[in-house]
Amino acid sequence: MLEVQKVSVNYGSGQGLDPVSFKILPGEMVGVMGPNGAGKSTMMKALLGLVPVSGGQVRYCTCPLHQQLEKVAYVPQRSQIDWDYPATVQTVVSLAATRQLGWFRRSSVATNVAIQQAMERVNIWDLRDRRIGNLSGGQQQRVFLARALAQNAEILLFDEPFTGVDATTEDILFRVFSELRNEGKILIISSHEWGTHLAEGLTSLDRLLLLNRELIASGTPREVMTRENLRLAYGRVWTHAFHGDGKDDDLFC
Amino acid sequence: MWSTLISMLIEPLQSEFIRNAIGVSMMIGVLCPVVGTYLIVQRMALMGDVMAHCVLPGLSIAAFFGVDRSIGAFVSSMLGSFFVSWVRSQSRVKVDSAMALTFSTFFAIGVTLITLLKNKLDLDRFLFGDILTVTLNDIYATAAIAMLVLGAIYLFYKELLYYTFDATGAEAVGLPIKWLHLGMMMGITLTIITSMQVVGVLLVIALLIGPALTAYLVTQELHHMMFLGSGIGMVSSLVGIYLSYYLNLPSGPAIVLVSSSLFLLMFLFTTRSTFFKRTKSHY
Numbered sequence: 380m381l382e383v384q385k386v387s388v389n390y391g392s393g394q395g396l397d398p399v400s401f402k403i404l405p406g407e408m409v410g411v412m413g414p415n416g417a418g419k420s421t422m423m424k425a426l427l428g429l430v431p432v433s434g435g436q437v438r439y440c441t442c443p444l445h446q447q448l449e450k451v452a453y454v455p456q457r458s459q460i461d462w463d464y465p466a467t468v469q470t471v472v473s474l475a476a477t478r479q480l481g482w483f484r485r486s487s488v489a490t491n492v493a494i495q496q497a498m499e500r501v502n503i504w505d506l507r508d509r510r511i512g513n514l515s516g517g518q519q520q521r522v523f524l525a526r527a528l529a530q531n532a533e534i535l536l537f538d539e540p541f542t543g544v545d546a547t548t549e550d551i552l553f554r555v556f557s558e559l560r561n562e563g564k565i566l567i568i569s570s571h572e573w574g575t576h577l578a579e580g581l582t583s584l585d586r587l588l589l590l591n592r593e594l595i596a597s598g599t600p601r602e603v604m605t606r607e608n609l610r611l612a613y614g615r616v617w618t619h620a621f622h623g624d625g626k627d628d629d630l631f632c
Numbered sequence: 633m634w635s636t637l638i639s640m641l642i643e644p645l646q647s648e649f650i651r652n653a654i655g656v657s658m659m660i661g662v663l664c665p666v667v668g669t670y671l672i673v674q675r676m677a678l679m680g681d682v683m684a685h686c687v688l689p690g691l692s693i694a695a696f697f698g699v700d701r702s703i704g705a706f707v708s709s710m711l712g713s714f715f716v717s718w719v720r721s722q723s724r725v726k727v728d729s730a731m732a733l734t735f736s737t738f739f740a741i742g743v744t745l746i747t748l749l750k751n752k753l754d755l756d757r758f759l760f761g762d763i764l765t766v767t768l769n770d771i772y773a774t775a776a777i778a779m780l781v782l783g784a785i786y787l788f789y790k791e792l793l794y795y796t797f798d799a800t801g802a803e804a805v806g807l808p809i810k811w812l813h814l815g816m817m818m819g820i821t822l823t824i825i826t827s828m829q830v831v832g833v834l835l836v837i838a839l840l841i842g843p844a845l846t847a848y849l850v851t852q853e854l855h856h857m858m859f860l861g862s863g864i865g866m867v868s869s870l871v872g873i874y875l876s877y878y879l880n881l882p883s884g885p886a887i888v889l890v891s892s893s894l895f896l897l898m899f900l901f902t903t904r905s906t907f908f909k910r911t912k913s914h915y
Contacts, residue, residue, distance in 0.1 A: 427804050453804035464673055464797050465848060465857050474794045478805045483787055510852045530805070 380404050381444070381534060381565050386435035388418070388425050396421050397593035398435060403567070403586070405533075408560045410581065410600070411569040413590035414613050419569035420456065422590065423536050426567075427453060439534065449478050452532035454523045456539045462512045462519060469507040471522050472498055475529035490529075497529035501551050517548030524555060534565045541570050553583060560585075644877045652766045656774050657869035657887060660827045660839065663778045665847070665861030666785060667823045668840035670816055672848060673796050678731055679713070681837040683817075684824045685735040686712025688742025688833075691758070696749040702825050709821040712738050761832030763873070763883040770829065777826045781819045792816065793854055831884035842891035843868060846898045864894055 385398040396418040403409050411419045424430045426437050428445035437444040444451070452475075475497070476490035498504045501521040506514065511522060520540055527535055540552055559566055568584075581587065581600040589596040589603050589612050596608040644650040671677050690708025694701045712734050719730040746753055785792065794802040795812045803809045820840075827836045847860035872887030879886075 424800070429800060429803055448804065448806035451804065453801060455798065455800050455804075459800060460798055461673070461675070465851055465854050466793075466797060467852055470793075470853060471797070474790070474797070474801070477790050477794050477802075477807065480790070482791070485790065508852075 380440070382438045383426060384436050384438070386422070386425050386437060387433050388421050388430055389433040390421075395433070395592070396425065399588075399590075399594045400435075401588060401594070401597055403565050405565055406560055406563045407585045408556055408566040408568065408583065409586045409588060410584040411567060411588045411590055412603075412612075413571065413595075415571055417571075417591040417612070419571070419590055420538050423453070423538055423567065423569060426536070427451060429453075444534075450533040452527035452530040452535045454527050454535070454537045454540060457516065457519055457523070457542065460519075462514075464511065466511055467508055468503055468511060468514070468522050469494070469498070471511055472503075472507075472525045472529055475526045478530075493531065494525075494529045497525040500528060501525045501555065502547075515545065516543040517545035520544050520548055521551060524552065528555070532564070535559060535567070537566070537568045539570055540568060557583065640878075641874070644874065649764050649766070650873070650877060652768065652771060653763045653873055653883065654870065655771050656766045657763060657831075657873060657883075658866050659771075659774050659778045660831070661843070661865035661867075661869035661887075662862040663781060663823055664827055664836070664839040665843040665865040666782060666858045667820055668842075668844040669847075669854060669858050669861060670792065670796055671820065671840060672844050673854065676727075677837075677841050678728070679716070680820060680824065680840045682716060682731045682735040683709045683713055683821055684828065684833045684836045685742075686738040687825065687828065688739055688758070689745055691753060692742055692745035692749055692751050695751045695753055696745075705825045705828070706821055708738070708742075709824065710817060713817045713821070757832070758828070759832050760882065761829055761835065761884045763831065763887075766829070774826050777822050781822055784815065784819060788812070788815070789855070796854075831887060835884045835888045838888040838891060839865065839868075842888065842895055846891075846895040849895075849898050849902045864891065868894060 381403040383399060383401050383403075385400050386396070387398040388396040399422060401409075411422065413419055421430060425432050426444065427448065428437075439447060439450065472494050473486070473490075475494065476486065479490060480487065495504065498507060501524050503518060503521050503525055506518060511519060514522065524537075524540070527537075541549060544552070556566055556568065581604065584600050586598065587596075587600045587603040588594060589608055591612045591614075595612050596603040596605075645654075668677075668680065671680050686709045687705035688708070690704035690706070690711075691701050692704075693699075693708075694704025716727070716730045716734050719725050719733070720727050743755075745751070746755070791802070791807055791812055794805075794807060795809050795816075799809055802812075823840070824833075824836050827839060831839055843864035844857060844861035846864050847857045851857040851860055868891035869887050872890045873883055875881055875890065876883040876886040
C-alpha cells in the first residue's frame, strides 16, 4: 500500500501545496484532477522526492518511497522534454533498463526482450528506428508509456498523459492503464482534461483526487465530481456536455 | 600531380613542431566534439565559453603562488560553473543572464589579478593559443586527459544519456543526477584546460560546438553525433594545420574556420534537401 501522510511543499510566495494525505492499494487507479497550476505535478514530484518537501512522508510497504525508486516509473509531461534530442524511439525506451542493469553494463537479453514487448504493447515497434523528433504528439506519449512499461514498476505515475494526443493513443492509454490495474499495479494519473471522452475516462478510475493547492476532495469520481467541489477547485461553475440538464448536484446522475 | 600532393602532405611532417601540433590537435579534435555533444543537447553551448573565461583568475593565482597552472584553472572554472548554477537556483535570474554575468566578472577578476599580482602570463597566448609550441610532454598530458574523459563517458554513457535527455526522469529512477552533473562539468573543464593551450580560450568553444553541431544536423543518435563530430574535429584540425603551414595563417583560427566551413556546407546541404522535399510535396 502507498501511504501519503501530510506531504506539503512550500515554494515561498504562497506557491506550493498544503498538506495532502491519502492511501492507495495495489490494483487501484487514481486520478489527480485540478486546474492548471493546481499543484498536480508538484504533488507527483513531491511523492518521489524530486522537489524539496516542507513536511510529511510517503511510504510504500512501510518503507520510505524515495528509498525504493526502482519500483517506480514516472512519466513526465511531454512539454518538459526536448524532442529534438538526437535519439531514436528504441533508445528512449531502452532507458528503462538503466537502473536494472546498474553501472557499467550496456544491455542484457532479458532487458532487450522487456523493451521489445513494451514497444509492441503500445504499437511503436515499427517506429523503433525513427528519431523521436519526427513523431506525432501521441506517438511520443506512447514512447514514454513503453519506457514506463519496460521498467516493470509497481507504482506508475503519469503526468498529464492525455495532453495533445490523438484518439488512437488515448485508446491505447486507457487499455494499458486498465491492464496494469488488473496486474495489481498502483497507478496515479494527473490530468486537467480526461481525454475526449471525459465521462469514460473518469468512470474508469477507482478514485479521484481533486486538487487546487490543497486536497479539495478525495473519493470515487462520483463522490468527488459534485458541483460544489468543482466550484472550489476551478473557481467557477462547471459546465460540461455530460452533466445532463445542469441542475443536479451529482454530476454523474 | 599525385606525387606533388603527397610531397605537400609529407613536407610539413619533417618538422617536429608540426608533428607535435598535428598529434595534439587530432586528440583535441576527438575530445572536444564528444564533450561538446553534451553541451549542445543540454542547450548549454555557451556554458563552455563561460567556463573557458572563468579559468583566468585561477591561472593568475596559481602563477603567483607557483602552483601548477592547470590546477588553478580547473578550480577557478569549476567555481564559475557552480556560481552559474547557484544564481540560477536561488533567484528568478535566467541561465543566459547568469552566464553573461559570471564570465564577464571572472574574466575581469582575472585581468585585474594579473595586473595586481604582476604575473608574467601571456594574455595573447591564453586567448589565441599557440599550437606550434606544443612539446612532447603536452602531448602526453593531453593524451592522459583525453583517455580519462573519454573513458568516463564510455563507462557512464547510458546514465549520462538518461540525465541529459530527461533529468527529472533520471532522478525519478534514482540516478545520482547531482554527481552526474558534477562529473560532466569536470569533464568539460578538463577538456577546456587541455584545449586552451592549443587553440586558446576564445576558440575552444568553436571546437567544442562546431564539429558536434555539424554532426547534429545529420545524425539520429547521441553516439553517432559523437563519432561523426570526432571525425569532423580531426579533419578540421588536420586541414587547419596544413592551411596554417602553407598560407602562413594563425593555426587556432585556421582550425576553427575549417570546422565552421564544414558546418556551413552541411547546413546548406541539409536545408537544400529539406527545401526540395518541401517543394516536391507541394506538387
